[in-house]
Amino acid sequence: MSTSTPGESQHNRRTASPFDIRLVIALLFVIYGVVLSLMGLNPSPEDIEQAAGFNINLWSGIGMLVFSALLATWAFLRPVRVPEEFESTE
Incomplete structure (x- = not known):
């Protein structure tokens, strides 16, 4: 049994941020976002017309x-x- 206070035990906990699914999803969105942004820098007139000028x-x-x-x-x-x-x- 631990003799630490509730506030103290929260500070002693380790973080698991390298395994956080939010970072994996963010990385995937960065990759796709960069690819789409680069493709959108020089659009063809057909692409713009197909997307109603957008x-x-x-x-x-x-x-x-x-x-x-x-x-x-x-x-x-x-x-x-x-x-x-x-x-x-340990």
Whole structure:
């Protein structure tokens, strides 16, 4: 049994941020967002006409980059904490 206070035990917990699914999803959205943004920098007139005058690749890519930044920020501000019961004893 631990003799630490509840506030103290939260500070002693380890974070599991390298294994956080939010960072994996954010990385995938960064990759797709960069590809779409680069494709949207030089669109063909047929692509613009097909999308009703809207550069869909550029704006979708920018949206994906913003979403990935929000996910990464969330993962770093609120990291997943590993409870003390699951920590290995060394």
